[in-house]
Amino acid sequence: MATRWLGVGLAAVLAVLTLGLALTGRLGLYLNPDSTWFAVGMSVVVLIGAVLTFALPLGAEDDHGHDHVHRRHPVAAAATAVGGVAASLLVVTALVTPPASLSAELAMSRDIDAPPLFAGTDAVALATTGDTKTFGVGEWATVFATATNPDAYDGDPVSLTGFVTPGDGDFDLTRLVITHCVIDAQPASIPIDTGDAAPATGQWVTITGTVRSAADGRLSIEADTVEFIDEPGDPYEY
CATH class of the missing domain: 2.40.50 (OB fold (Dihydrolipoamide Acetyltransferase, E2P))
Incomplete structure (x- = not known):
């Protein structure tokens, strides 16, 4: 579940945020309006991909057909955990924070x-x-x-x-x-x-x-x- 969240989960949240901003006319606070079609189109693609991932059983992405067990170095595991928490906080903050323009x-x-x-x-x-x-x-x-x-x-x-x-x-x-x-x-x-x-x-x-x-x-x-x-x-x- 953690792998899914850090991959397709965060991407899906950002896609929903982008679509929400576009529908409320506030995406222009972040993008040139000429790029809106691209951002919206890519968000739709991401959400379709997120839905399709439900067809993949949990853990299937780690099954490479090998009998041995992959062991992650503790430092790498800690770095992944810290990065995952930071990325999650950033995305959730963007989701709940009202959009605003750049300041003077x-x-x-x-x-x-x-x-x-x-x-x-x-x-x-x-x-x-x-x-x-x-x-x-x-x-x-x-x-x-x-x-x-x-x-x-x-x-x-x-x-x-x-x-x-x-x-x-x-x-x-x-x-x-x-x-x-x-x-x-x-x-x-x-x-x-x-x-x-x-x-x-x-x-x-x-x-x-x-x-x-x-x-x-x-x-x-x-x-x-x-x-x-x-x-x-x-x-x-x-």
């Missing part, structure tokens, strides 16, 4: 003050044409970091949503950008100038304002309004 503190810890890696030249090309209506924080962060002609963006209107982090302006508007899942999440930040005191770090806001280019080439957003909001149902950009 984690975003700041991942900020290595380097140009964003999640957007390419297409974002910059669109920005130069003024076609920025669909830009999120991630695209604007790329433009701000790579612009060679900052004056070209001066006066562009923006309306963006993100959470507050300390930064070069009065504060930074930040969003976590995911490629595949939360493991590869990268923070994207753009400086906001309001002339007022910065909201609390981690507060979600919607900014309406204008891109401004300073004499030194620094780009920032001059905010006309800063609306405090609750964390959106989909807190990431992709």
Whole structure:
């Protein structure tokens, strides 16, 4: 039974958790929505496999047709027991803990003050044409970091949503950008100038304002309004 639990048992629990998150619309807290079909499909395969294992008698996986008895080294047995308990606690904790988004503190810890890696030249090309209506924080962060002609963006209107982090302006508007899942999440930040005191770090806001280019080439957003909001149902950009 212990072998079954550490193998197909834990896998089945994770599959049920994945399907439950997908059905309640919360799988996006962990995965890029484009990967949902794969995660759900693999979960169904795992559950089918788990059901089929009931056709295998207990102990059959240890029956290799040998007459001798396999003896496990005590250290190996202890390591297996400790690993099994740790894996079980991790999976059960994931099952009973409410899903939550990554925190602002984690975003700041991942900020290595380097140009964003999640957007390419297409974002910059669109920005130069003024076609920025669909830009999120991630695209604007790329433009701000790579612009060679900052004056070209001066006066562009923006309306963006993100959470507050300390930064070069009065504060930074930040969003976590995911490629595949939360493991590869990268923070994207753009400086906001309001002339007022910065909201609390981690507060979600919607900014309406204008891109401004300073004499030194620094780009920032001059905010006309800063609306405090609750964390959106989909807190990431992709």
